[in-house]
Amino acid sequence: MLPVTAKIRRKMLLALLIAAGLFLTLRLTAWYHLHQGEKALAQESRQQLSQLISLLDGLLSRFETIPHVLSTNPTLASALLDQQNDQKRRELNLYLEELQHVTEASDIYLVDALGVAVAASNWKQSFSFIGQDYSFRPYFIEAISGRLGSYYAVGTSSDKRGFYFSYPIYDRGTILGAIVVKVDIADIEQQATGIAEAGQYEYLITDPDDIVFLSSRAEWRLSSLTPLTQSKRFALNASKRYANRAINELLIRPPYSRAGKEQTPQRYQIPTDGKRLYYMDTEQEMAKAGWRVHVLSPMKPLHDELPMLLLLAASCYGLLVVGLLLHNERKRSLARMQQARDQLEQRVRERTRDLEAANTKLKDTQDELIQAAKLTVIGSLSASINHELNQPLAAIRSYAQNTQTFLARDMRERAGDNIRIIVELTDRLAEIVGQFKSFTRKSQGTDTATDIGECIRQALTIVQPEIDKQGVELKLALPDQKLEVWGDKVRLQQVLVNLMSNAIVAMAQCPHKRLQLSAIVDEKLRIRIQDNGPGVRESQMQKIFEPYYTTNERQGLGLGLSISQRIIESMQGSIQVSNADTGGAVFDIILPLYRHEGSHAS
Incomplete structure (x- = not known):
């Protein structure tokens, strides 16, 4: 067996450190994802719980005041005082039946002081409450004691789940019985289930004995969250709260325990559709109804995201490790690269100096050409x-x-x-x-705010002698307001002088010469110079601004329009040429207006 060299030991140690780092990265990623996810889920669950309780309170409050209002009807007290009067009982049954339809309650019935129902809205049904003894019901005991009673139970006659509201019937200060309104909680359950499905959560509502009587899932109903001891089963049978319904234990893991004052959400594993799924349980007491409302947010989506997130974390960690390994290799090559870069930068600096010198020479040449063009105009x-x-x-x-x-x-x-x-x-x-x-x-190339009216008038001063000599009719149309552009005033004058001189030359053979100079303002400033000469041929349109191109070989070098175009483009503008409908050439100088709000050009 070959001895383990120092190099191999270093590689093994490095591999061990990489593996330990990967393990730590995955653990931290899983913890952070679950911690933050559960925190966000808990906040959302608390909002959903508040909305659900508001819905339940609103639905129950619709029926809470009905017994009190009905107790003021003297017909009820009269029927209790004269229970042998069949006519009164029949009229009362019809009255309660009509009220049941109007209020959309499940049932409304009247019980005497002994707890026996003497009239009911379901008097026609096979499970009529008339003659049934309800003295054992807590809502009767509270009403006969002079209080508004409320209670949840499964009806012993109808076998339907309901919530009962009761109120005493008085006659001269004596309690004769109680009026009871039963609300079918199946309708409440259906509405709450619709809200839960929209919010993608489950819910269940338990009584003081931790029995689930309302839930978004049928398999959870009439199940106990806590173990069903012998004493608990005996108490449930004695209260007849659930009539003859069988109560089973909900196999919840870990064992259910009520949340403390902090209302910290708990995590439980609950059987759902044959599977054991994890839920976050957020609960709150409805003291008025005596209910405990649980919002169960599924944690499966949070857990389903974890493998992909771990894969992403492992990939990032792998990229980081590879990057660090490459970094060492890169450091060794940086020295060589730096040396080559220094040589390259030296060559670039030398080349840059050459280019700067060439640019300076080109700029001087351009200035000389501009000056020569001006002198050419003056010579002409x-x-x-x-x-x-x-x-x-x-x-x-x-x-x-x-x-x-x-x-x-x-x-x-x-x-x-x-x-x-x-x-x-x-x-x-x-x-x-x-x-x-x-x-x-020679222009110094200094850009300033230039008054276009003054610039045009100064240019006319130079061209005016030739206009007078050639007998040219000058039409000048300038706006009354002061208009400014940003640029070199002298060079802009040169462009104007050049274009006007060209126009005068173009009209040499015209019997009547007319030169129109106008300034038009819309989004930008448009200076228009129009003559009535022969115009520009279509074949010349694309070449007219090219250097050394001229239509008058006896005069000029063909640089005037090319230089003029460059001057205007340096002022962020443009020159356009076209032919007028009435004949003659039209040159438009388009420049951005200068405004004083902080920017040089609009």
Whole structure:
């Protein structure tokens, strides 16, 4: 036999620890599942017990006051005083029969001071109560003593289970007998069974002798929860509570014992359909009726869930053990992986630096392209700009010469007027030059809240000389309220100038040129630039925003619309192109409105 090495001993010890851990895991899982399940089941059982008792109290209370009300009828006292009068007894029998139908009681009958029934609602039946002696019944003894009586028993004549209410009949302070109302508890049992089936539990109701007289299961009825000793059988026979019914013991394990003041639920094994099933017994006293109500919640569903839960716990434990075993193996490979990761991260950092440098270069190139596109627009408008500047300059020269003449003639007031006009013309020149200087300056790419009306007007300042030169009719429609978008103001001006310049070029061959500029507000802001030129051919629709694509080879590099689209997309917007029904191209700039409630774009 080979000696047991240290490695084998370690493996055996590890296997032993794993087995012990599995055993402990299964024990704890079973305990926790049963503990929590029984706790929840007990809480639910207490609610069901409260509902069941409320139902029973409500059903019995319907009949509790009937004897007292009937006792006030003088006909009952008259019949007891004159029992030999057959006419009175017949009328009383008919009266009680009618009351029995109205109240839906099982039976109503009148007994004299000796406990003998003299009239009954079942006077026509073969088991009529008339002539029967009920002096041994506790409900008669309580009534003849001047109290409201109540009692459960099996009828000695009808052999039906019932609950009895009784009340004394007085005549001038003397008790002549008692009126008794019997309630058929089979109807009560049926209603309570329906509630129990809906709640998926069983119930039983016992008398003070622990005899089951109401139950959701027929096999449990008229069974004793406690052993039937000789003295107990003798007492039951003497009270005739159950008439001639046989009382058997319910084989309940462990032996039944009443719950204490804490009302802690008990667990019993009770024969059910030939099987011995476990139930949680939650019980409560109905002091008024003298009953003890038991709600028996089956524990089989709780136990049926346990194997699957144990299998799940064992699986989780197995996964945990496998994970721990793999963890040791993983630790050994982590060092190698870490070394490879460090090398990879170093390469990634180097590649990232290269990409960042390329992105910076690309951004600079893009800014240069945008600046070149702006200068291209300015170049195409240079003739109109010169015209716009030459007019004020010529006027300034003329007014300056006139001013010299006025000063030579000592016409100082006229000279002052000319100087004021020269100052105004100079301010106009400064405004025009300042606008062009702002437009041609490189944008810093700073996004701010931009007033769209002001932006459109500043863009028009740049394009206006070309509009005047080409004789274009300008139609401007802007909303009265202030509208703002979030973006770079200078770049948005560039887009507007570019689109308006393109529209003016497109209308070069039109006898009457018309440019419409409008701003429409719905969910977003829509800036529409529409001309009455030839429009955009269908074949050009998909390519018009591509870089270096142009329909005018003599002017531009084909970057204007591509750059404009990128600028608008950087502002979370879009540009759409279409042809108007009346002719001409329509460019729509769609931008989200900026609101001041805390977000930059709606």
